[in-house]
Amino acid sequence: MQLSTKHLLGIRDLQASDIQTILDTATQFKEVLQRPIKKVPTLRDVTIVNLFYENSTRTRISFELAEKRLSADTVNFTASGSSVSKGESLLDTVNNILSMKVDMVVMRHGASGAPHFLAKHIPAAIINAGDGINEHPTQALLDAFSIREKLGSLAGKKVAIIGDIMHSRVALSNIYLLKKMGAEVMVAGPPTLIPVHITEAFGIPVEYNLRKALEWCDVANVLRIQLERQNQVLFSSLREYSLAYGINRKLLDGLSKEIVIMHPGPINRGVELDSDAADSRQSIILQQVENGVAVRMAVLYLLAGKATNL
Amino acid sequence: MTEKELGITIQRLSHQLLENHLHYDNLVIIGIQPRGIFFSNRIVEQINRQISPQKIKYGKLDNTFYRDDVRQGLHTLNQTDIPFSVENKTVILVDDVLYTGRTIRASMDALLAFGRPAKVELCILIDRRFSREFPIQADFVGRSIDTIITQKVKVLWQERDGTEEVVLL
Numbered sequence: 022m023q024l025s026t027k028h029l030l031g032i033r034d035l036q037a038s039d040i041q042t043i044l045d046t047a048t049q050f051k052e053v054l055q056r057p058i059k060k061v062p063t064l065r066d067v068t069i070v071n072l073f074y075e076n077s078t079r080t081r082i083s084f085e086l087a088e089k090r091l092s093a094d095t096v097n098f099t100a101s102g103s104s105v106s107k108g109e110s111l112l113d114t115v116n117n118i119l120s121m122k123v124d125m126v127v128m129r130h131g132a133s134g135a136p137h138f139l140a141k142h143i144p145a146a147i148i149n150a151g152d153g154i155n156e157h158p159t160q161a162l163l164d165a166f167s168i169r170e171k172l173g174s175l176a177g178k179k180v181a182i183i184g185d186i187m188h189s190r191v192a193l194s195n196i197y198l199l200k201k202m203g204a205e206v207m208v209a210g211p212p213t214l215i216p217v218h219i220t221e222a223f224g225i226p227v228e229y230n231l232r233k234a235l236e237w238c239d240v241a242n243v244l245r246i247q248l249e250r251q252n253q254v255l256f257s258s259l260r261e262y263s264l265a266y267g268i269n270r271k272l273l274d275g276l277s278k279e280i281v282i283m284h285p286g287p288i289n290r291g292v293e294l295d296s297d298a299a300d301s302r303q304s305i306i307l308q309q310v311e312n313g314v315a316v317r318m319a320v321l322y323l324l325a326g327k328a329t330n331l
Numbered sequence: 332m333t334e335k336e337l338g339i340t341i342q343r344l345s346h347q348l349l350e351n352h353l354h355y356d357n358l359v360i361i362g363i364q365p366r367g368i369f370f371s372n373r374i375v376e377q378i379n380r381q382i383s384p385q386k387i388k389y390g391k392l393d394n395t396f397y398r399d400d401v402r403q404g405l406h407t408l409n410q411t412d413i414p415f416s417v418e419n420k421t422v423i424l425v426d427d428v429l430y431t432g433r434t435i436r437a438s439m440d441a442l443l444a445f446g447r448p449a450k451v452e453l454c455i456l457i458d459r460r461f462s463r464e465f466p467i468q469a470d471f472v473g474r475s476i477d478t479i480i481t482q483k484v485k486v487l488w489q490e491r492d493g494t495e496e497v498v499l500l
Contacts, residue, residue, distance in 0.1 A: 052411050058444040062396065
């Protein structure tokens with residue numbers, strides 16, 4: 022039971038069997054989290070640095086908890102507020118890490134490809150916690166775990182990813198993963214937020230009408246408008262967006278079946294998702310967060326075996 | 332051991348367990364994954380038959396995370412299912428073969444993550460005597476045998492291997 026890669030840089034490089042292994046392992050770790058003592062000594066001799074160049078609450082706490090529950094030693098780096106350019110600064114980072122003899126690096130960075138760059142220069146195992154608008158593999162894994170938990174399996178399930186597809190690394194990782202695991206994917210949102218050639222690139226349908234997308238799908242994965250990543254005006258106002266693409270109770274009740282609502286967080290309540298939808302029985306948003314720790318524990322556990330910086 | 336001998340030994344062990352714990356309300360049986368489960372299923376079945384209509388509390392424990400060789404090669408994870416508290420209970424750990432004792436050491440550590448048992452005892456089908464690497468002993472033994480390192484004890488069960496016997500290879 023091994024992964025085919027040394028790093029987790031993206032779902033793009035993972036095989037379906039790796040994904041299956043991670044999800045099955047995560048099931049066992051979820052059981053550990055129900056125990057009175059939610060800790061196992063498995064990564065007792067491993068040092069992990071959390072290198073976060075972008076703001077994060079959810080992912081960072083989730084990774085830190087996962088590491089601590091595996092009894093690993095954690096070191097936290099945050100570079101909030103500074104715009105780190107690719108190239109020289111990352112090399113400085115590399116040298117710092119090397120001198121601390123860490124075994125694994127969990128990295129979130131604003132530049133796409135940053136973890137791939139790092140992976141070429143240091144011997145430690147790298148886990149991508151989100152790079153620019155490229156990928157966010159652990160988010161896709163926990164989304165898949167949550168869908169599997171709620172609906173039993175991934176194959177044949179219809180998942181609509183809704184919102185700011187263009188700037189979303191969550192969308193891209195999800196598209197890769199769902200396709201590898203045999204699910205059907207559709208992207209929906211305003212035309213300005215969906216890359217023009219996405220259908221040709223991935224073979225997935227695009228839907229500009231929200232209601233139609235919700236009618237089609239079993240699961241709606243709702244994305245946040247990535248205001249911090251947009252430097253041009255891509256829609257007229259948040260109110261306009263929510264009128265056309267916001268999901269609320271009324272819309273959900275008008276569908277022919279009950280669909281599952283997901284959101285990677287943080288939610289812009291009233292914009293892409295109203296509270297009466299986000300807090301409803303159909304929403305598995307909080308379960309996603311809970312599953313995030315189990316999935317990250319599984320990834321750390323499976324990669325630690327290959328992290329021999331000893 | 333043939334199928335018949337295996338059946339008799341399992342019956343004897345289940346009687347022994349009950350005899351030593353007449354107040355079985357506080358007794359809990361925990362089978363060790365992956366191979367102790369087949370053995371513990373049978374023990375529990377026998378015990379339940381005798382105390383029917385009551386049932387003995389039964390759980391399954393996977394000790395992979397607590398192994399001392401946990402990252403020297405990834406081991407398949409099996410399900411841990413202990414749907415009750417072990418606090419203040421007498422726990423009987425059940426496994427098929429006792430060899431070096433490392434599995435039981437790991438299982439005891441895994442068990443402590445679920446609470447503080449009043450007592451832990453060990454029930455083993457085959458005790459490979461004199462091969463211990465840790466100071467661990469079984470309280471209830473099916474059969475004690477002398478083996479050397481190059482030999483292997485294989486316990487075969489109907490559900491998994493199609494036949495029911497114990498062989499020495």
